[in-house]
Amino acid sequence: MIIKYLKKLKKNIKEHLLRLEYRNLSTKEAFEKIYDNKEWNRNSIKINSGPGSHEKLLTEPYIKFVSKFLKKKKLNVLDLGCGDFNIGKEFYKLSSSYLGIDIVESVIKANKIRFYNQKLDFLCLDIINDDLPNADCVIIRQVLQHLDNKSIKKILKKLDKYKFLIITEHIPNGKFKANIDKSINPLIRLEFNSGINIEKDPFNIKYKIKEELILKDSQMGGLHKTVLYTIF
Numbered sequence: 001m002i003i004k005y006l007k008k009l010k011k012n013i014k015e016h017l018l019r020l021e022y023r024n025l026s027t028k029e030a031f032e033k034i035y036d037n038k039e040w041n042r043n044s045i046k047i048n049s050g051p052g053s054h055e056k057l058l059t060e061p062y063i064k065f066v067s068k069f070l071k072k073k074k075l076n077v078l079d080l081g082c083g084d085f086n087i088g089k090e091f092y093k094l095s096s097s098y099l100g101i102d103i104v105e106s107v108i109k110a111n112k113i114r115f116y117n118q119k120l121d122f123l124c125l126d127i128i129n130d131d132l133p134n135a136d137c138v139i140i141r142q143v144l145q146h147l148d149n150k151s152i153k154k155i156l157k158k159l160d161k162y163k164f165l166i167i168t169e170h171i172p173n174g175k176f177k178a179n180i181d182k183s184i185n186p187l188i189r190l191e192f193n194s195g196i197n198i199e200k201d202p203f204n205i206k207y208k209i210k211e212e213l214i215l216k217d218s219q220m221g222g223l224h225k226t227v228l229y230t231i232f
Helices: 002-022 027-037 056-073 106-113 147-158
Strands: 076-080 097-102 118-125 135-139 164-171 208-217 223-230
Touching: 027 106, 027 208, 056 135, 056 164, 056 208, 097 106, 106 118
Parallel strands: 076 097, 076 135, 097 118, 135 164
Antiparallel strands: 164 223, 208 223
């Protein structure tokens, strides 16, 4: 009992210190720090977007789900928060064009060196504050979960011009209060039994049809929920 309490206390202290460390940083500074400090994978010598982008039990069913959709449509795709492109690399050949966007310049530079195709390009943008390019389909995989609600609202307001939207979020397993606010840092709402649901307050996204994929995370706990929205 004491050992369990001490472990929880240690975890809470670590999370509190991490929040303080990122408290006064801009979004760009925060994500640059996350990659520089390898917050999502300290064992990797390369730029790494974390286990959610590399764990096969989570990535392979997701890739199959999205690929099935893209094969039927041949769309112009916008990947917001493309990260190290470990997953996106499976999609661009199925698209008419594919644009990966990230706020971290070093991530974009690395992707441009590692991946080349006439259908593919990368761009360094702040998806919260910058204008977004035109496309048919937007992919946002485990990005919103790191942002505050104000930033998420600003992003979602820009997405109604896209016909298809594929959102993935790491959420608790079971009942939980959605969309509890947080600051921008490496932590996600799962830490306090919450998660992003863009269909609920304060976001309330409007859509025509949706299709879901739900995967259990055996390492970190919770679920990885992907929703394919047809907006219009």
